[in-house]
Amino acid sequence: LLRLNLSEASGSQIQRIGSDKGLPAEDYMALFTDPESRELLIGTSEGFYHYDYDNDTFSYDTLYNSLLPEGKNKIMTLHKGAEDLYWFSFENEYRGWSILGARRNSTGFELVYDRPFRSLSQAASTDVFYTDADHQLWFSKSNQLFHFDQTRAMEEEEPFQVLMRNVSISGDSILFYGTNFIADSSGILLPHTEQSESAQPGLKYLYRNIEFQWSSPYFQHERQIRYSYLLEGFSSDWSDWGRSRSAKFTNLPHGKYEMLVKARNIFGDESPPASYTFSILRPWYATFLAISLYFVLIVSLAVFVILYTRNLKLRAELLERQNKEIELQKTELENLNEEITAHRDEIEAQRDAITVQKELISRQNNAMTDSIHYARRIQDAVLPAKDVMRFLLPKHFVFYRPRDIVSGDFFWVDKKDETVWIALADCTGHGVPGAFMSMLGISLLNEISGQYSGQPINEIMDELRDQVIASLGQTGDKYEARDGMEMGLVAINPRTREIQFTGAMHNLYTFQKGELVVIRGDRMPVGIHSEGSTLFSSHKLKLDRGDALYMFSDGYADQFGGKYRKKYGSARLKTLLTQLQQNIMHDQKEAIKKEFDQWKGDQEQIDDVLMIGIKL
CATH class of the missing domain: 2.130.10.10 (YVTN repeat-like/Quinoprotein amine dehydrogenase)
Structure with missing residues (x-):
């Protein structure tokens, strides 16, 4: 417009x-x-x-x-x-x-x-x-x-109805042919609009395949009329609207049914339902006579079993008196054998249960692992592509190693006019919870960058904090979780080499003519904070060609390892970066990666690791 x-x-x-x-x-x-x-x-x-x-x-x-x-x-x-x-x-x-x-x-x-x-x-x-x-x-x-x-023009609805035309058994015997009848006082059958109770047939169980046919005497756009039906007693939902004017039900169980059919014309008007009620009688083996016969047979069998058992008991007592000592020994052996057998069966049952549980846990673990691997592919897809990074920052490296399959650390890059924006963030938690926070952070940065083009980057950080708090529903209550992220945000003008930096619990390491200069960020996170009304500050500096800057999460410095299983620490990291200043960015990344692996050794990685280095 x-x-x-x-x-x-x-x-x-x-x-x-x-x-x-x-x-x-x-x-x-x-x-x-x-x-x-x-x-x-x-x-x-x-x-x-x-x-x-x-x-x-x-x-x-x-x-x-x-x-x-x-x-x-x-x-x-x-x-x-x-x-x-x-x-x-x-x-x-x-x-x-x-x-x-x-x-x-x-x-x-x-x-x-x-x-x-x-x-x-x-x-x-x-x-x-x-x-x-x-x-x-x-x-x-x-x-x-x-x-x-x-x-x-007529806006009022016209009379509209649907009629049950035909009800038949197995497509042969006709139960209903479009008209209901009722007997008057003299016994003469007269047409009637509704189906009387006496006209509701009770069908033998053999005849439980029933077909219904219907139509609507409405002739405006009659090809656009749609029908829906419901057999109460068999289903609880109406069928989808369709052109079919018949329905067939097979192998219906015994019981009482009511077939309901309604129509809808091109104007969206629905007719009152037409109905037909019928019953399917019980099969012979479910009748009262059959059930009574079953009861007599069961009682007779029970009496026979009781008498037979009593006879066996008398014979057993006679044998017991004759062989008392032998039976006592035999009983003791049998009892002992039963105990052993019971213990064996119990142990086998426990073993089988443990095996089943192990297989179930293994399948669930595989399913969860597959889902998390798929989530890793999604997370990798939203991170900046290598080609984009090389185009915007020709001299750089990214050392990215999640502790789990997915990561709570992320980085983000964008370009507005001549300025390249780079963000590195460490979200609360790691693994799946941290990954959710990282997806939220990337999404909000993409949204905010389009709205705040040309604004100071500390205002972008203020807006990001406000939207994170709103997205997480944080109120500042002392009992709620303090979820959020630590982030550093840098804006670089490659032509003038002017730098803007704002940090949330994050510092920027710069090497100016080979000397380390640390630009310290604000001591508050991107999230709810006791000083939530305090605005983020912005740092501006101008670097020379060949100077370098580094952003990283705390996973590298917090890693335990070495001879005494201690943290790597920020002092070692500063020394390492200082020693690497004469190397190109690719060699720096390889040296940083090698140093991390050697320090960690066989220790478990305790946190996500992310480091970005940029040389102007």
Whole structure:
């Protein structure tokens, strides 16, 4: 959207209007004028916006948008016709291209015409409305010209119903053929609109494959009629809308059912459901007689088992009296054997359970590891590419070694005009929690860099802290987690070699003519802090060609190792960097990596490690 200012004082100026003035960030826009107030209206993919001349901004127009249906609405045309009727053409995300006619009153818009236009194609837009000299409305749609006759338009719904036409068993025997009957006092069958209780059939279990057919006596766009059905007692959800006018159910269990069918015409009207009720009787083996027979058989078997057991017990007692001593010894041996067997079975069961748990833990561990590896690929994808880094910073190195698969340390680079921005951050935690924080930090930096181009970098750090606090919902309560990140942010002008630096719990190491100069950042993190209202400070300096600067997280200096298992420490790191100043950046990286591996030895890495070196 462009605005041309033709005033003599300012001369002819063209201004681009976008999201900074309140409009949605999109390419599609249509210009209209409010027929009554003559104010400027903008049609977008998200509805109408009106221009506020006092504040030079655009605002979401609640008056016009209140008429539009739910969902996003892409505005194509606005036209005021005869009889103060406003005509709208728009694409709704649910209904497609639609037309509405409304009349404006003191409180808003009153919908007048909607239903007559639903029968038109919703796949094509209405580009133009025109009211002729006879106050007749004409409009185009899909390369066709239409005339709307208001004298014949009907907005009220017409009677609409669906009828059950046929119910059959296995596609053969007819249970119902479109008409219900009821017997009068003399026994004569008369047609009736509803199915009487006596007309609800009870089918043998053998006949449990049933087919239903239905139709709707509605003849406006009858091919666009859709049907949905529900068999209560078998399912709880209505079927999807479709053209099919029949449904077949097979192998239904015994019970009572009610088949419900409803229809929907092209205007979106739904008919009252038509119904048919029936029952499927129990199979013979589930009847009361069969269950009673089962009970008698079970009782008889139980009596037989009891008598047989008693007889065996008497015989056993007789043998026990004759062989008492032998049986006693035998019993003792059997008891001992049972105890041994029980212990063996228990041990085997425990072994099997442990094996199963081990396999389950192994599968879960593999699944989690695969997911984290995939997360590592995503995290690597959002970090600056090597080609981008080489283009923006020809002489640099990045030593990046996460403690786990994914890392809580990240770096970020961007270029605005002649200035290259580099950030290095150490997020709270490491592994998966730290990775989530790093993704949040990268996302917010990408967003803020587009809004604060040309601003001092300490203001960028202030805005980043505000958005991190808002994203994490931090309130400053003493019991909540102090999540955040330690970060250094540097802006470099490669041509002038002017440097800006701001740090959050982070220092910048510079080597100026071979001498180490440490630029200290502020002692507060990017996150909630007891001094949260304090603004970050900015440091400016100018370096010479060949000077170098270094940014790093605390993972390198905090690593335990060496002969006495101590931390590497910042003093050793300063000495190491000083010794490497005559080397090129690639050799410096290899030396730093070798020194870290030798110091760590067989010790576990305790934190993520990230270091960036840049030579001007």
